[in-house]
Amino acid sequence: MTNALRLGIAGLGTVGTGVLDIVKRHAALLAARAGRPLQVTAVSARSKGKDRGHDLSALAWHDDPVALAKSADIDVFIELMGGDSGPAKVSVEAALAAGKHVVTANKALLAHHGVALAKAAEAKGVMLNFEAAVAGGIPVIKTLREGLAGNDVRRIFGILNGTCNYILTKMADEGRSFADVLAEAQKLGYAEADPTFDVGGFDTAHKLAILTSLAFGTQVNVDKIAIEGIEAITLEDIRNAAELGYKIKLLGVAVAHEGGVEQRVNPTLVPKNSPVSETDGVFNAVVIRGDFVGDLMLEGRGAGSHPTASAVVGDVVDIARGNARPVFGIPAKDLKPYVQAPQKAHEGGYYVALQLHDKPGAVAAVARILADEKISIESIVQRGTASNETRDTAPFILITHNTLEPSIRKAMAKIEKDGHVVGHPRVIRIERL
Ligand code: HSE
Numbered sequence: 001m002t003n004a005l006r007l008g009i010a011g012l013g014t015v016g017t018g019v020l021d022i023v024k025r026h027a028a029l030l031a032a033r034a035g036r037p038l039q040v041t042a043v044s045a046r047s048k049g050k051d052r053g054h055d056l057s058a059l060a061w062h063d064d065p066v067a068l069a070k071s072a073d074i075d076v077f078i079e080l081m082g083g084d085s086g087p088a089k090v091s092v093e094a095a096l097a098a099g100k101h102v103v104t105a106n107k108a109l110l111a112h113h114g115v116a117l118a119k120a121a122e123a124k125g126v127m128l129n130f131e132a133a134v135a136g137g138i139p140v141i142k143t144l145r146e147g148l149a150g151n152d153v154r155r156i157f158g159i160l161n162g163t164c165n166y167i168l169t170k171m172a173d174e175g176r177s178f179a180d181v182l183a184e185a186q187k188l189g190y191a192e193a194d195p196t197f198d199v200g201g202f203d204t205a206h207k208l209a210i211l212t213s214l215a216f217g218t219q220v221n222v223d224k225i226a227i228e229g230i231e232a233i234t235l236e237d238i239r240n241a242a243e244l245g246y247k248i249k250l251l252g253v254a255v256a257h258e259g260g261v262e263q264r265v266n267p268t269l270v271p272k273n274s275p276v277s278e279t280d281g282v283f284n285a286v287v288i289r290g291d292f293v294g295d296l297m298l299e300g301r302g303a304g305s306h307p308t309a310s311a312v313v314g315d316v317v318d319i320a321r322g323n324a325r326p327v328f329g330i331p332a333k334d335l336k337p338y339v340q341a342p343q344k345a346h347e348g349g350y351y352v353a354l355q356l357h358d359k360p361g362a363v364a365a366v367a368r369i370l371a372d373e374k375i376s377i378e379s380i381v382q383r384g385t386a387s388n389e390t391r392d393t394a395p396f397i398l399i400t401h402n403t404l405e406p407s408i409r410k411a412m413a414k415i416e417k418d419g420h421v422v423g424h425p426r427v428i429r430i431e432r433l
Contacts, residue, residue: 004039005320008074010065010091011081012045012052014189015105015132018309019078020054034320044068069095076101076319078312082193084108096120103315105132105308111206114213114220115335118327128327129315134207135160135284137307138300139314144214145329151290153215157253157433158286159279160207162303163191163198164230164250169280172238190282190303201229201250201265208252212263213328213335216256221338228266237353237426240397241269244379247277248428260339269351269430345404349378349430354415355422358394362420369414373407375400393422
């Protein structure tokens with residue numbers, strides 16, 4: 001058997017230790033599959049003394065990840081530090097410049113610098129693999145780049161953040177608060193170092209931008225994505241949605257139109273019988289429509305130590321086998337410039353939650369404003385006040401038929417301005433994807 005493929009890992013957190021686990025436990029299996037042993041020879045992390053459940057004493061230790069990236073002791077640099085700038089970016093650039101293959105789980109880095117890094121890798125004839133950057137353990141990068149190479153893909157969407165899906169699922173199933181479930185997701189190693197990236201929708205946007213590039217052959221562009229997170233979703237919204245036959249999911253959606261690409265991230269009501277509505281907890285789902293294959297859906301664990309490490313190790317085996325191909329499916333220099341699709345009104349229903357003043361004419365006034373904007377109502381829920389209780393306001397929930405987004409925005413502004421509601425109306429898209 002040939003020489004071992006020598007791996008240097010920068011970042012020994014949740015995913016890094018998962019990689020150590022797999023390489024150790026499956027040493028023989030991996031050597032057989034890769035055609036040569038895989039050996040971790042060097043590491044870099046923040047604190048040397050921390051107990052990670054592995055004996056690292058035989059490995060070269062580098063305090064500086066850039067020194068590890070350039071080290072003569074490694075063939076593959078595995079970047080698991082995260083962040084779109086700083087040590088992650090500098091060390092990946094250094095590794096590529098030094099002619100090392102790179103494996104990374106860093107979606108922010110690829111979303112912001114993917115094209116430049118791909119050009120650097122392709123110029124050096126080395127591989128830059130990033131399966132773990134999108135949807136954790138789901139092999140969606142490989143699916144798009146290799147398995148679906150015979151298709152023109154025009155639409156891709158999915159649940160791309162395990163933390164958000166975990167939060168929304170637990171809130172729905174256990175009636176727990178947003179903050180309580182977020183703390184649990186952090187403890188389980190699902191969330192980013194700064195969980196605002198998760199709940200604010202940015203992590204989903206990074207992943208979506210990468211998928212868009214692979215699917216449509218365009219340069220990665222995260223700056224134009226309209227992003228809305230799940231922070232404003234209340235337990236009440238989740239319960240109302242359930243009562244009306246829907247679940248709330250944070251979706252990333254990319255569609256190739258004639259005039260350009262539409263990318264967006266937003267909480268969405270999906271009918272309970274739609275395929276992604278069954279994807280719960282830390283699971284992610286990606287639905288891809290190819291012109292010859294039709295629709296296909298991939299589902300699996302989107303975050304966590306071992307699922308994400310599984311994707312990293314798959315990438316390493318690919319390198320050991322010499323499975324070379326362009327980073328984004330076509331050479332980086334040939335990726336088309338990203339063109340944003342002209343803003344088009346969303347033709348779909350909306351969930352609207354209002355806290356109305358409980359007085360005669362309030363509902364009629366709201367109905368009139370909606371009618372003026374040609375918004376048609378599909379269903380309404382108004383919870384009454386118990387007879388032994390008095391309240392000044394009452395929740396008023398409605399689902400609209402297909403409506404243009406600007407009409408909804410205009411109607412909500414008018415309802416607020418006319419003083420019919422307390423607080424702000426909450427509006428969530430409905431998608432029948
Ligand atoms: N924080 C991410 C998530 C981890 O929750 O999905 C995987 O990218």
